[in-house]
Amino acid sequence: MLKYLLRRLGVAVLVALTVSVITFSLIYLSGDPAIALAGDSASNEEIEHIRKAYGYDRPIIVQYGDWLARAAQGDLGRSHYLKANISDVILTRLPNTLILALCAISFALVLAIPLGVAAAIRPNSLIDRFALSLAVVGQALPSFWFALILIFFLGIQLRWLPITGTDSWMNFIMPAIALGYYVTPGVMRLTRAGMLEVLSSDYIRTAKAKGLRPPAVLFKHALRNAIIPVVSLAAVQFGFMLGGSIVIETIFAINGLGFLAWETIQRADLPMMQAIVLVLSCFYIVITFLADMLNAFLDPRIRVT
Amino acid sequence: MSDTILEVRDLVIDIPVAAGMLHPVQSISFDVKRGETLSIVGESGCGKSLTSLAVMDLLPLRAKRTASVLTLDGEDLLSAGERRMSDIRGNKMAMIFQEPMTSLNPAYTIGNQLVEALLRHKQVSAAEARTRAIYLLEKVGITAAASRLSQYPHQLSGGLRQRVMIAMALMCGPDLIIADEPTTALDVTIQAQILHLLADLQKEFNMGMILITHDLGVVARVADRVAVMYAGQIVETGTAKQVFENPTHPYTQGLIECIPIPGKTERGAHLGSIPGIVPSLVGDLSGCHFADRCRYAMDACRSGRVELTGSFEDGHVYRCALTPQQCAANLTKGAA
Ligand SMILES: Nc1ncnc2c1ncn2[C@@H]1O[C@H](COP(=O)(O)OP(=O)(O)OP(=O)(O)O)[C@@H](O)[C@H]1O
Numbered sequence: 349m350l351k352y353l354l355r356r357l358g359v360a361v362l363v364a365l366t367v368s369v370i371t372f373s374l375i376y377l378s379g380d381p382a383i384a385l386a387g388d389s390a391s392n393e394e395i396e397h398i399r400k401a402y403g404y405d406r407p408i409i410v411q412y413g414d415w416l417a418r419a420a421q422g423d424l425g426r427s428h429y430l431k432a433n434i435s436d437v438i439l440t441r442l443p444n445t446l447i448l449a450l451c452a453i454s455f456a457l458v459l460a461i462p463l464g465v466a467a468a469i470r471p472n473s474l475i476d477r478f479a480l481s482l483a484v485v486g487q488a489l490p491s492f493w494f495a496l497i498l499i500f501f502l503g504i505q506l507r508w509l510p511i512t513g514t515d516s517w518m519n520f521i522m523p524a525i526a527l528g529y530y531v532t533p534g535v536m537r538l539t540r541a542g543m544l545e546v547l548s549s550d551y552i553r554t555a556k557a558k559g560l561r562p563p564a565v566l567f568k569h570a571l572r573n574a575i576i577p578v579v580s581l582a583a584v585q586f587g588f589m590l591g592g593s594i595v596i597e598t599i600f601a602i603n604g605l606g607f608l609a610w611e612t613i614q615r616a617d618l619p620m621m622q623a624i625v626l627v628l629s630c631f632y633i634v635i636t637f638l639a640d641m642l643n644a645f646l647d648p649r650i651r652v653t
Numbered sequence: 654m655s656d657t658i659l660e661v662r663d664l665v666i667d668i669p670v671a672a673g674m675l676h677p678v679q680s681i682s683f684d685v686k687r688g689e690t691l692s693i694v695g696e697s698g699c700g701k702s703l704t705s706l707a708v709m710d711l712l713p714l715r716a717k718r719t720a721s722v723l724t725l726d727g728e729d730l731l732s733a734g735e736r737r738m739s740d741i742r743g744n745k746m747a748m749i750f751q752e753p754m755t756s757l758n759p760a761y762t763i764g765n766q767l768v769e770a771l772l773r774h775k776q777v778s779a780a781e782a783r784t785r786a787i788y789l790l791e792k793v794g795i796t797a798a799a800s801r802l803s804q805y806p807h808q809l810s811g812g813l814r815q816r817v818m819i820a821m822a823l824m825c826g827p828d829l830i831i832a833d834e835p836t837t838a839l840d841v842t843i844q845a846q847i848l849h850l851l852a853d854l855q856k857e858f859n860m861g862m863i864l865i866t867h868d869l870g871v872v873a874r875v876a877d878r879v880a881v882m883y884a885g886q887i888v889e890t891g892t893a894k895q896v897f898e899n900p901t902h903p904y905t906q907g908l909i910e911c912i913p914i915p916g917k918t919e920r921g922a923h924l925g926s927i928p929g930i931v932p933s934l935v936g937d938l939s940g941c942h943f944a945d946r947c948r949y950a951m952d953a954c955r956s957g958r959v960e961l962t963g964s965f966e967d968g969h970v971y972r973c974a975l976t977p978q979q980c981a982a983n984l985t986k987g988a989a
C-alpha cells in the first residue's frame with residue numbers, strides 16, 4: 349500500500365508541476381503582460397517602467413521560480429483590477445463553492461447509488477424503469493433550466509426555500525440539487541451496470557452457495573466491487589462541479605469561485621484568472637488522488653502486488 | 654438417520670429461450686449415499702451443471718425446476734423456502750465450482766471468505782472459525798496455512814485457489830458435497846492431485862459426493878456409482894464396476910473406448926471422440942437422443958420414448974432399444 353501511495357503521490361506532484369507551468373504561461377498567452385497592464389494609451393517609457401516594476405524583464409525561468417515559490421507559500425500575487433490580494437479574494441469565495449459542490453455531489457450519490465443498486469437487483473422492474481426515465485430526463489434537461497424550474501416551484505410558488513444568497517444552509521439546497529442532478533444519471537447507470545455485471549459473476553454464485561443472506565451478498569460481496577468505477581466517476585464530477593458551477597452560482601447569486609471566474613474573464617484580470625485555474629487544478633489533483641486511495645482500499649489488486 | 658443423503662426423482666429443468674422451450678434436463682433420478690461418490694459424466698452441454706445447480710436451488714432465475722422427490726438427509730427441498738435453503742446451502746451441502754480463478758471475491762482475503770460460511774451457519778467465535786480455516790487449509794495440502802489467511806485471491810495460483818474453494822466447502826462439515834468439474838480449469842499435472850484429494854477427504858469425512866468430471870480415468874478409480882448423461886438424460890447408471898465392466902449403452906461404450914488406460918494413455922485425456930453433435934434440446938423431443946450418432950440406430954429408435962431398462966445385474970440400467978445381449982455383442986465387435 350505504502351509503495352502504491354508514494355508512487356501515486358509522485359504522479360500527483362508531477363501533474364501539479366505541469367499544471368503550474370501551463371498556468372504560469374497564461375500570463376504570456378495574450379501577449380506582452382507589461383503592455384496589457386499599461387493600457388492602450390501608455391508611452392514606451394511607461395511600459396518599460398511597468399516591465400521593470402513587475403519584474404517582467406527578468407529571464408522567464410527566474411520569473412517562474414519566483415512565482416512558484418510564492419504560490420507555494422499561499423501568495424498568489426495582487427489583482428491589479430481589484431487592488432486586492434488574490435489569496436484573500438479566493439479564500440473568501442472558496443468556501444461557498446466547496447460547500448455547494450460537496451452538497452451537490454452528496455445529493456447526486458445518495459440518490460444515484462441506491463437507485464442504481466435497486467435497478468440492478470430487479471432489471472426491467474418498475475423501479476428500474478423509473479430510474480431509467482429519470483436518467484433520460486436528467487440528461488436531456490439543461491441544468492440552468494432545471495434551476496429555473498426549482499426556483500419557480502420551491503422558491504416562488506411554495507416559498508419553501510430562499511432563492512438567492514448564502515445566508516443559511518437553506519440557501520444551498522436548491523443550487524445543490526440543480527448542480528447535482530446533472531451527475532445523477534451517469535452515476536446511476538454506472539452503478540447499475542457495475543452491479544449487474546458483478547451480480548452475475550462467479551464469486552457472487554459462491555457467496556450464495558455459502559448460504560449467505562441477500563444483504564451480505566449484495567452489500568459485502570457485490571457493491572464493494574461494483575462501486576470502484578463509480579468512485580472514479582464521482583471524483584471527476586466533483587472536480588467539474590468546483591470549476592463548472594458558474595451557471596448555477598450566477599443563477600442563485602452565490603458568491604463562489606465560479607462566479608468570480610466569470611467576473612474575472614469579463615475583466616480580463618489575468619493574474620486572478622491564473623490563480624483561479626491554479627487553485628482549481630490543485631483541488632482536482634487532490635480529489636483524484638483521494639479517489640485513487642479509496643479505490644486502492646476497496647480493491648486489493650491495486651494495493652497488494 | 655437414513656443412509657441416503659440425497660434423493661432425486663424425476664428432476665426436470667426447463668428454460669425459456671428465444672427459439673422456444675429448452676429442455677436441458679429431462680426427468681433425471683439418482684441417489685447419493687453417505688460416504689459414497691456418485692460420478693456424473695457426459696460431454697459438454699448435457700446438463701451436468703444445471704443438475705447440480707438445481708439441487709442447490711441456484712438455477713438461473715428463468716429456469717424452471719420440477720421434481721417428484723428432492724430430499725437432502727430426509728428433508729424435502731422442493732417445499733423449502735429461500736430462507737430455509739440459504740440455511741442449508743454451505744452448511745449441509747456445499748458446492749465446488751468449475752472456475753477457481755473467478756469463484757473467489759477479489760476484494761476479500763482468503764481468511765475472510767473461509768470463516769464467513771462457518772460464522773453464518775454455526776455458533777462459533779471468530780477465533781474458532783479461524784482455527785478451523787487453518788486446519789482445513791492444511792487438510793487440502795496448503796503449506797503455511799496461517800499466513801495464507803491474510804492473502805488475497807489474486808496472490809494465489811489456480812491450483813491453490815481451488816484448494817481454498819475445497820476447504821471453504823468443508824468449513825461447515827457438509828453431508829453432501831457437489832464438485833462440478835473441479836479441475837477442468839487447472840493444469841493437467843494438478844488435476845489428478847485435486848481429484849484424489851477430494852476423494853480422500855470424502856472418505857475421511859464420510860460425506861456423500863457428486864463428482865462431475867470429464868476424466869473417466871479418475872471416475873474409474875474414485876467413483877462408487879456412475880451416471881452417464883447424454884443430452885439431458887441419464888443413459889446408463891450403475892456401480893462403477895458394472896458400468897466399466899459391462900458398458901451397455903452404445904454411448905457409454907463409445908466413451909469407454911476412448912478412456913485412457915492407466916499407464917498407457919495420458920492423464921486427463923478428455924471425452925468426446927465420438928463423431929457427431931448433440932441434438933437441439935428445444936421443443937418436443939422424442940425417440941432416442943443418441944440416434945443421430947449411434948452406429949446401431951434402427952427405425953424403432955426414433956419414435957416414442959426410450960425408457961431406462963435393466964441390464965445384466967440389479968441396479969444397472971441403460972436407456973436403449975437394444976437388448977443387453979445385443980449391446981454386449983456390439984462391444985466385443987467394436988473392440989475387435
Ligand atoms: N442460463 C441459461 N440459459 C439458457 N440455456 C442455458 C443456461 N444455462 C445452461 N444452458 C444450456 O443448458 C445446457 C446444459 O448446460 P450445463 O451447463 O448443465 O452443461 P454441462 O453438462 O455442465 O456442460 P459443461 O461440461 O460444458 O460444463 C447447455 O446446452 C446450455 O447451453
Ligand code: SF4
Binds near residue numbers: 942947
Ligand atoms: S436406442 Fe437405438 S439409437 Fe439409441 S442408443 Fe440404442 S441403438 Fe442407438
Ligand SMILES: [Mg+2]
Binds near residue numbers: 833
Ligand atoms: Mg458444467
